[in-house]
Amino acid sequence: MPPATHTTCYLVGPTAGSGALLVVDPATPYPDHQAILLAALADEAAAGREVAAVFLTHHHRDHVAAATAVATARGVPIWAHAETARRLPDIPIARHVEPDAELAFGAARLRALFTPGHAAGHLCLLDPASGAMIAGDMVAGIGTILVDPSEGDMAQYLASLEAMLALAPRMLLPAHGPMITDAPGKLREYLAHRWMREAKVMAAVATGAATPAQLVAIAYDDTPRIMWPLAERSLRAHLVKLERDGRVVEDGDVWRTVA
Numbered sequence: 001m002p003p004a005t006h007t008t009c010y011l012v013g014p015t016a017g018s019g020a021l022l023v024v025d026p027a028t029p030y031p032d033h034q035a036i037l038l039a040a041l042a043d044e045a046a047a048g049r050e051v052a053a054v055f056l057t058h059h060h061r062d063h064v065a066a067a068t069a070v071a072t073a074r075g076v077p078i079w080a081h082a083e084t085a086r087r088l089p090d091i092p093i094a095r096h097v098e099p100d101a102e103l104a105f106g107a108a109r110l111r112a113l114f115t116p117g118h119a120a121g122h123l124c125l126l127d128p129a130s131g132a133m134i135a136g137d138m139v140a141g142i143g144t145i146l147v148d149p150s151e152g153d154m155a156q157y158l159a160s161l162e163a164m165l166a167l168a169p170r171m172l173l174p175a176h177g178p179m180i181t182d183a184p185g186k187l188r189e190y191l192a193h194r195w196m197r198e199a200k201v202m203a204a205v206a207t208g209a210a211t212p213a214q215l216v217a218i219a220y221d222d223t224p225r226i227m228w229p230l231a232e233r234s235l236r237a238h239l240v241k242l243e244r245d246g247r248v249v250e251d252g253d254v255w256r257t258v259a
Contacts (some may be wrong), residue, residue, distance in 0.1 A: 007062045007175050009037065010134055011044070012127070013108055018048030020106030024055045024125065024134055025175055029065035037066060038073050045074070052105035053095075056080040057136030058119035059087040063175060067091055079103070081114065083121030097123060115164060117157025118145055124164060131170030131183075138164065139186055141177020144193060146230065147237040154194070154241040161191050201238040202257075205248050209256035212236055 007027035013019050021044060028034055041051055051074040054067050058081075068091055071078050077094035085093040097103070099114030103125070113124040118137045125134040137145055138160060147157050165187040172180040172187075180186045197219065204210070204218035212232050219238075220231040239255055242248040248255050 008173070009066075010173060011041075012110065012125070012134070013049055013106060020052035020108065021049050022053055022055055022103070022105050022108070022110070023051055023070055025057055025063040025136070026054060026066035026070045027063050027175075029061070034066050034069050037070065041070065041074060050074070051076050054078045055097075055103070055123075055125070056084055056088075056091075056093075057124065057134070057175065058122040059084045060119060060137065063136070064088060064091060081121035081123050083116075084119070084123075085121075087121065099123075111167075113163060113167065115160035116153065117155075117160045118147055118152050120151065120153075122160070126167055126169060131168075133164065133167070133169035133172050133183065135164070135172045135174045135180075137175055139172055139174050139180065139190060141174045141180060143177070144190070146234055148233045149237040149240050150233075152237055154198075154237040155244065157237075158191065158194055161187055161194075165191070197234075198238050198242070201235055202242060202247060205239075205242075205255050206257050209251070209254045211253050212239065212255070215239075215255065 007025060009026045010024040011021050012024060013021035026037060053076050054071050056064050056067060067078055078092060079095040079097050080093045082096040085096060097112050101112045103110045103112060111126045111128060113126060115122045115124050115138050122136055124136060124138060147154050165184060169183040172183045200219040204215045212235055216228050216232045216235050219235055220228060223231050239248060243250060247258055249258055
């Protein structure tokens with residue numbers, strides 16, 4: 001999906017010698033691409049680096065489509081948060097990863113950070129040794145992340161960004177787009193962007209009761225019109241948060257400020 005067209009699958013483990021690998025978000029639904037991934041994993045195994053498990057950051061199909069194929073081919077379990085497992089009844093998830101769990105495979109140790117907001121069961125992985133954090137869909141190397149109110153939560157998303165920042169990662173490895181070398185800077189940028197957008201949404205509602213389709217023209221006036229249907233979903237997530245904060249109220253599909 002634009003602006004980044006692929007989902008990155010990460011292999012965590014030694015780059016030379018022998019050891020165990022963790023496969024994170026094997027995503028492709030295409031048999032020819034899956035064959036390339038499976039061949040690469042077979043080459044790793046032949047070099048002494050065998051897959052220990054498959055790890056899913058969350059349940060969206062652009063992150064999980066090859067999970068069963070990889071797990072079956074390599075004879076390994078799939079790990080994910082319980083909320084992710086609940087949303088993927090067709091994928092055999094063997095381990096429910098708890099927040100702050102330490103994932104050990106071979107000599108590697110990763111910390112699982114529970115980061116709901118974009119998705120209910122979202123997990124990030126921090127490598128304390130390098131300061132690298134596999135960020136899933138919490139951030140993107142290009143653009144921003146959609147928080148859709150149908151399954152996301154803006155307040156949780158903001159809290160999760162704060163939790164990521166508190167761990168002081170050095171770099172972020174997103175599922176979409178290139179590596180982010182200044183992790184704290186990017187996380188602060190994302191937080192500032194969301195607070196800016198919330199202020200614009202609040203200001204838009206304050207101009208008078210209006211529907212989300214009317215509000216998006218004001219709150220997202222800096223966004224190309226072609227993106228407004230997608231922006232409206234994000235706007236609704238902000239409105240839900242503002243309603244919980246007691247600042248706006250919905251009447252039908254019309255939103256107004258609280259008197």
